Amino acid sequence: MSSRFDFDHPVPSVEGIRARLAATPDMAERGERRPSAISVLLNMLEQRDRRAAEHAFRVAELASMLGIRSGMMPVQVARLRLAALLHDVGKLSVPDEVLDKPGPLTTEEWQRVRNHPEYAFQMIASSVHPDVAETVLKHCERIDGKGYPNGDSGEEIPLPSRILLVADAYDAMLSPRPYRLPLTIPEALENVQSGAGTQFDPDIVEALVAVATEHGWAAA
Numbered sequence: 236m237s238s239r240f241d242f243d244h245p246v247p248s249v250e251g252i253r254a255r256l257a258a259t260p261d262m263a264e265r266g267e268r269r270p271s272a273i274s275v276l277l278n279m280l281e282q283r284d285r286r287a288a289e290h291a292f293r294v295a296e297l298a299s300m301l302g303i304r305s306g307m308m309p310v311q312v313a314r315l316r317l318a319a320l321l322h323d324v325g326k327l328s329v330p331d332e333v334l335d336k337p338g339p340l341t342t343e344e345w346q347r348v349r350n351h352p353e354y355a356f357q358m359i360a361s362s363v364h365p366d367v368a369e370t371v372l373k374h375c376e377r378i379d380g381k382g383y384p385n386g387d388s389g390e391e392i393p394l395p396s397r398i399l400l401v402a403d404a405y406d407a408m409l410s411p412r413p414y415r416l417p418l419t420i421p422e423a424l425e426n427v428q429s430g431a432g433t434q435f436d437p438d439i440v441e442a443l444v445a446v447a448t449e450h451g452w453a454a455a
Contacts, residue, residue: 272362295319298402318370325355370395
């Protein structure tokens with residue numbers, strides 16, 4: 236992977252990230268580099284926090300199911316799955332004491348967490364298809380425009396990113412955190428449904444409810 240990134244810088248340049256996204260070469264030009272680069276990042280994530288790696292694999296499975304239900308083509312589902320596996324690698328740049336903090340985060344700590352999609356983009360953009368990189372970059376954008384990093388809203392947010400946001404949030408609700416116990420499936424579904432139209436795409440929420448009903452979806 237090229238273009239080392241300064242993870243100690245608290246505010247990466249959105250303009251620079253957009254320029255990298257526009258300049259990302261076609262996969263055919265770099266296909267041989269992808270497997271090793273991605274494997275390294277996933278191994279790093281697992282070595283640092285096995286629970287985070289397991290979360291990524293669960294989110295990838297759920298996002299794939301939601302993508303299929305949403306009518307995505309197989310190649311799009313495959314890219315969505317890869318994006319889901321990689322969506323949290325940017326948190327490798329966030330200190331453990333911030334990620335595991337049981338109390339409220341400071342403004343600076345919260346900014347570091349909010350920057351993880353941009354950090355992830357910097358880490359993967361030269362090794363994956365541009366659609367995968369964009370999905371990761373925008374997976375924390377909200378339908379109402381109150382997400383990050385760019386404050387995109389509605390259909391400005393790519394469908395894969397909208398799917399990934401729902402899958403990520405739902406699995407996180409079902410998983411224990413330093414500051415709370417895991418929610419039950421009904422509680423998690425109720426929380427996601429309450430965010431339909433503001434945080435989440437209502438169509439994706441509907442797909443999640445259908446998948447959860449059919450498969451009894453729960454964190455492993």
